[in-house]
Amino acid sequence: MRHIKFLSLVISLSFLVAACNQKSKEDKKDSTDDFEPITNEVLESSVIYEANIRQYSPEGTFDEFTKDIPELKELGVKVIWLMPVYPISMKNRKATPDLSIEDIEDPEEKKKYLGSYYAISDYTAINPEFGSMDDFDELVKTAHDNGMYVILDWVANHTGWDHKWIEEHPEYYHKDNEGNVTDPINPDTGESWGWTDVAHLNYENDSLWTAMKDEMVYWVKEKNIDGFRADVAGNVTTEFWNYVVPKLKEEKPVFMLAESEDKDLFYEAFDMGYNWEGHHLMNEIAKGEMSVKDWDAYMAKIDTTYQKDDYLMNFITNHDENSWNGTVEERMGDASETMLAFTYALPGMPLIYSGQEYGMDKRLKFFEKDSIPKVKGKLWDVHVKLGELKNTNKTLHGAKKAASYKRLSTSNDEKVIAFERSKNGETLIYLANFTDESQEFQTSFYGRYKDYMTSEPLELKTDQIHNFKPWEYKILISE
Template identity: 65%
Template sequence: MKKLLLLLLTSSILTVSCKNEHKDAKEETNEMAKDSLAPVSDEVMESAVIYEVNIRQYSPEGTFNAFTKDIPQLKDLGVKVVWLMPMYPIAMKNRKATGEKSIEDITDTIERKKYLGSYYSISDYSAVNPNFGTMEDFDKLVETAHENGMYVILDWVANHTGWDHAWITEHPEYYTKDKNGEITDPINDATGEPWGWTDVADLNFDNEGLREAMKQEMLFWVKEHNIDGYRADAAHSVPTDFWEDVSADLREVKPVFMLAEAESPKDLFHNAFEMGYNWEGHHIMNEIAQGKKTAKDWDEYMKKIDTTFEDDDYLMNFITNHDENSWAGTVKERMGDASEAMLAMSYTIPGMPLVYSGQEYDMDKRLRFFEKDTIPHQKGKVYPILEKLGKLKNENAALHGAKQAASYETLETSNQEKILAYERKGGGSELIYLANMSDQPVKFTVSIAGDYQDYMANSEFQIEEGQEMEFQPWEYKILTKN
């Protein structure tokens, strides 16, 4: 009997031991799967393309799942960073409707349902918009991105909340007050007048309680949902020392990638952000396309940022994004026939190129901002161009554009006003961008000679010293040499 009991006890111990070993192995496998994507690094960002996804407008469904299924094909475009526009619940109180009207001004209950509000009027920082799906759906999106070699960053709106946020009643001390002691919408510091963002309430970062609460909200998504960083909306409107403090705490958890949305981001980089918006460069691109500025103006701009920014600062380059598309116009509206030359330029200058959802499908409409809309999904002219440019960005060291960016040098031409010419060199590779930045044919010479590869045409291209060339309006070439 004692032998039988001993045998049963031994068998039980072995069974439990095997189960524990199986459990440990499973947990280890899950941890490995979670961490299958290498941590964010400066090296990865040298050759990255960033993709901005507007979940609401990406598909007819407007859901996380509808976008998640398309993530694998973003590899075709060289995408390494996926930036999600705000995917949090949107406040109902003072919700923007149409024109100067808010949702409270709309009496028809059916019409009221059309107005979904601004993504940037957030009622809860630690939840997902139920119109987009569940938290489990969101986690699957992040997991799928990681499995496909892409990092996920969230749009973070620290400057203000929606009027339905719990802090309004629980912590009114977190908010900016007007002269009557009432919580106010954001004020333009330069003029003292409201911006007109009546659907949001301005936060007061002089309050230490707010700072700590905001930090904890940001830590939540990194700790609990394994996201890889943030795009900071209106980063310049929030004190830089807050961003420095929160970035340090985020990096205690894991390496993160931080993008600052600011008109002039030069003071925000250090100890806070890796990348800033190239708003000024973008405006110059628009003006060149519209005949208001010239190639020479671009050369002057590049000289300016070379002395303004530190060597390890870098910028996000774009020809469209959610703000430009909805409020300033489509690529075709703003850039017309210059669109493709500007697109190629955005990939070949130092920095990281952006693709905004719909851009890859030749989207030629302004997406509605407060209502449901849907991007096209028919591949046309732009998709294969983005594929080629994405591959070039990913693989050619002459286009490294982050903290260890390849060199950039303006080339001399016989017509600096109309011909844009620059050379990039890095990692044993050389690349030249040549473009006619005007709406007229131009004959010119350029200070280079040799045998090159016309990358977009996939053909050989030879330039002899002093050779005169003629480019048609907005014609461009990307010349490579290894």
């Protein structure tokens, strides 16, 4: 009888534990599902963070990144963009920009080449190097619990050569005259882009549209992600994006970022694009090869190019720039912090790329394991300060209801930039010497301000001569 009672107690406890575990899972799911969908109001004051999971930590896992999500709040981050998290094809895997893994003879040498994140073998699976799907779910939940949204890097233009569609649906791909699937071809030259580790999808096939839509909907519906960053968005037909985004929004509101400046993409599908041209201009100004005059011409150009509610992502680095064109220090030198503050002050949304917040001064390996430094220093504090301003000050609203941008004149407009952002009666001024030499100037504007970065009061008078050191900048808030 005692055995029966004991067995009954064990069974009861087992049911109780199972019920508790089930309730815990349901609570976890409910806490994620109840997270408020993304809105333009959130995006107005957002900082976006590009997370390179492979290189973010020595472990290169979701778990190690998830641990740091609460710290990203200190930087003002509201949107986390995850670089591709999917399994990477082995066939034709890149070892270097010019060599594939098949070109490497030593088996041990081969192991270190992990390939490009953008050569995807399965759109609805997780790269096992990063962890499990449960680990991914925990990342999304932690982000949501901390008031942040998660968008996935989506590669609609091509798949890896191991993707099942190669065998099951060859009609989804571009082919040469002999019927062989091709890597992506530059339409202007008819030659390969050099992306030999991927196979080019062909959007003239309507069935591909449905298949790709289903893969994207999976992440929104089943994994509760909040949108997508579209890799080489302009290489995929605008019609496809106009078709698929409403399908995603049937599930929930989503945020769409295009790796493109093509204005046609923003009419219906995308919320934000890349400020590539502005970024390249910043690099050239930092080198002394262009001036404030060139920047003014660019701002006049985009003012007439885009619709009023279009906006762009501003950045001093990203995964492409860092690995292929150089670190911030290499490209911008002493102008680095000035240009960083510039990306926050401009209309649009500022980007932080993994490692930037720590002042990373190395090019991360792209096809191999690497790791960012994680020692907080001056640049961490600068990012915290700028993030707080972006989050809290309406004058830096940068999405569909952005604060206005007004160029202010000085007596030295080719070397000194000054502009005003204003909204709802509040104003902010960005004032900087955009050269590597000291500059004297007078301003056409005046008043009492606070220097936001130093908290010191500052009075500007029209008859006052200012002398700014090389690359000196100020963010001025009306007192």
